[in-house]
Amino acid sequence: MWRFIGSRLLQAIPVLFVVITLTFFLVRFAPGGPFSSEKSVVPEVKRALEAQYHLDQPLIVQYGSYLNDIAHGNFGPSFKYPGRSVNELIAAGLPATAELGFYALFVSVIVGMAAGIIAALNQNTWRDHVPMAAAMLGICMPAFLLGPLMVLVFGLWLEWLPVSGWGEVPGDKILPSLTLGAAYAAYVARLTRSGMLEVLSQDYIRTARAKGLPEYVVVMKHALRGGVIPVVSFLGPAFAGLLSGSFVVETIFQVPGLGRFFVQAAFNRDYTLILGSTVFFAVLIVVFNLLSDVLAAWLNPRLRNGLSNP
Amino acid sequence: MMSREFTQYYEQGTSLWQDAWIRLRKNRLAVIGGMLLIIITLLCLLAPVVSPYGYEQQDLVLGAAKPSLHHWLGTDVFGRDLFTRILYGGRISLMVGMIATLVALIIGVTWGAIAGYAGGRIDALMMRFVDIVYALPFMIFVVLLMVVFGRNLLLLFIVIGGVEWLTMARIVRSQVQGLKQLEFIEAAVSLGLSNWNIIRRHLIPNAIGPVIVYTTLTIPSVMLLEAFISFLGLGIQPPQSSWGSLIADGVDTMEEFPWLLIFPGLMLSLSLFALNFLGDGLRDALDVRTSKD
Numbered sequence: 091m092w093r094f095i096g097s098r099l100l101q102a103i104p105v106l107f108v109v110i111t112l113t114f115f116l117v118r119f120a121p122g123g124p125f126s127s128e129k130s131v132v133p134e135v136k137r138a139l140e141a142q143y144h145l146d147q148p149l150i151v152q153y154g155s156y157l158n159d160i161a162h163g164n165f166g167p168s169f170k171y172p173g174r175s176v177n178e179l180i181a182a183g184l185p186a187t188a189e190l191g192f193y194a195l196f197v198s199v200i201v202g203m204a205a206g207i208i209a210a211l212n213q214n215t216w217r218d219h220v221p222m223a224a225a226m227l228g229i230c231m232p233a234f235l236l237g238p239l240m241v242l243v244f245g246l247w248l249e250w251l252p253v254s255g256w257g258e259v260p261g262d263k264i265l266p267s268l269t270l271g272a273a274y275a276a277y278v279a280r281l282t283r284s285g286m287l288e289v290l291s292q293d294y295i296r297t298a299r300a301k302g303l304p305e306y307v308v309v310m311k312h313a314l315r316g317g318v319i320p321v322v323s324f325l326g327p328a329f330a331g332l333l334s335g336s337f338v339v340e341t342i343f344q345v346p347g348l349g350r351f352f353v354q355a356a357f358n359r360d361y362t363l364i365l366g367s368t369v370f371f372a373v374l375i376v377v378f379n380l381l382s383d384v385l386a387a388w389l390n391p392r393l394r395n396g397l398s399n400p
Numbered sequence: 401m402m403s404r405e406f407t408q409y410y411e412q413g414t415s416l417w418q419d420a421w422i423r424l425r426k427n428r429l430a431v432i433g434g435m436l437l438i439i440i441t442l443l444c445l446l447a448p449v450v451s452p453y454g455y456e457q458q459d460l461v462l463g464a465a466k467p468s469l470h471h472w473l474g475t476d477v478f479g480r481d482l483f484t485r486i487l488y489g490g491r492i493s494l495m496v497g498m499i500a501t502l503v504a505l506i507i508g509v510t511w512g513a514i515a516g517y518a519g520g521r522i523d524a525l526m527m528r529f530v531d532i533v534y535a536l537p538f539m540i541f542v543v544l545l546m547v548v549f550g551r552n553l554l555l556l557f558i559v560i561g562g563v564e565w566l567t568m569a570r571i572v573r574s575q576v577q578g579l580k581q582l583e584f585i586e587a588a589v590s591l592g593l594s595n596w597n598i599i600r601r602h603l604i605p606n607a608i609g610p611v612i613v614y615t616t617l618t619i620p621s622v623m624l625l626e627a628f629i630s631f632l633g634l635g636i637q638p639p640q641s642s643w644g645s646l647i648a649d650g651v652d653t654m655e656e657f658p659w660l661l662i663f664p665g666l667m668l669s670l671s672l673f674a675l676n677f678l679g680d681g682l683r684d685a686l687d688v689r690t691s692k693d
């Protein structure tokens with residue numbers, strides 16, 4: 091197991107390296123620097139600014155020193171928010187995004203697995219068709235559509251829930267979490283259903299039933315362990331999706347999180363903030379992929395070997 | 401002469417496709433999805449015939465009006481007919497869906513076929529690359545690319561296609577790896593066919609089932625990605641519009657004019673529905689096990 095985790099961690103290094111390199115050169119070769127929008131800037135001031143941020147050095151030197159900084163966990167100063175470092179900005183946005191992501195993941199796992207199990211146990215009845223139709227709806231309704239629609243219905247027409255903000259009014263976290271979690275709940279439901287169906291038809295389930303175990307023990311203890319493996323391996327990539335989904339949800343509901351920061355940084359060409367948040371996202375994604383792989387390998391020992399190519 | 405008879409014999413015997421077609425027709429959801437898709441595509445293609453209004457024809461006196469007999473789905477703040485705009489927007493959404501999927505298809509199939517056929521170190525290297533790209537935070541790069549290099553349609557195709565080819569490459573590779581062991585490939589090798597011809601004429605055609613299925617399932621995710629990018633204001637730019645940008649416009653005014661959000665959203669969801677059901681149906685009909693990884 092430890093060897094498996096170790097080799098996975100080693101594989102993460104080239105990924106992060108590619109992310110850093112790609113992003114670095116991408117934003118540097120972009121037309122229009124961070125200071126080009128300020129027309130009033132005198133050439134001398136501009137030069138001074140560039141010197142302050144080391145933009146006047148050769149690119150390769152900048153790249154080297156940036157790699158060095160990142161290796162020390164330092165993302166450098168922000169271009170657009172004077173006096174604040176990228177680390178501070180990330181730290182400011184992270185709590186809201188993490189909380190939102192956690193709720194969304196919670197919604198998607200609980201709702202999705204429950205729906206998937208119910209559907210699998212009642213294959214081809216209405217208890218199967220209704221959850222699966224709902225899941226299809228969740229897949230076909232992207233967050234940027236579902237979010238505004240929920241605002242319209244629950245916020246503006248029914249006036250049940252607040253439509254924006256984060257932690258200001260009670261209940262304002264419900265709509266963003268549901269919006270972000272819905273699509274993943276749908277995928278989880280579909281994966282759980284097909285995983286459970288496959289497991290339920292296997293011999294060891296028949297054995298468990300033949301032993302006279304109560305049905306809920308068969309389902310929850312014996313079948314579920316094998317049936318949720320596809321879900322577990324989906325959760326890593328899903329987390330990556332949740333992060334990017336949070337761009338939209340945070341914008342719609344005005345959640346002060348990382349996603350909004352990132353979109354603004356991209357529009358502002360705030361090099362260091364773009365770089366910093368991209369690298370940060372990449373690290374998170376790699377870590378979560380690792381966690382979900384480890385969890386899947388723990389659930390199914392057969393996965394531990396031959397994992398180089400999933 | 402002989403080879404023609406030979407191919408004819410095999411063409412008559414393509415019962416795999418007939419089987420698949422029969423199975424597909426029995427799948428009610430897939431049939432509904434397929435028909436819905438044809439209707440939507442035809443409506444969008446024939447937009448100038450279907451709708452009496454022009455795409456940019458304004459009626460500033462009317463302004464934003466509720467759905468009525470004259471304007472089935474209402475009008476936007478400039479008095480432009482929403483139904484017409486949805487149809488024209490659909491042209492763009494569907495076109496992006498098709499072309500970007502085609503880009504993904506070409507890259508993915510070529511990449512996967514070469515990796516699977518070459519095997520050994522080349523294969524390991526190529527798939528290692530796929531693994532690395534897989535782990536990149538896509539959305540971030542898509543947003544970055546669109547911000548950095550301006551917002552044009554060509555880039556949109558390349559960006560989306562460049563993101564969506566990975567799973568295709570994996571599927572084709574595993575197919576080719578299996579096929580490569582079979583005797584007819586050995587025969588082709590001993591007949592002296594070039595590697596490229598073996599890949600093109602023998603391996604890819606035999607891996608076509610999963611490719612078709614996954615292509616059908618890629619189109620909706622491509623359309624979603626386009627809508628997402630356009631929603632952020634980075635994709636399709638005015639005066640053009642796609643369903644994504646229409647939804648984005650609708651969100652701005654949804655308090656007063658909710659129909660401007662609801663109908664474009666409905667149209668996008670309906671098309672995605674149709675494509676997904678058709679894709680699922682094809683998967684069952686062709687009996688393909690696609691792992692979405």
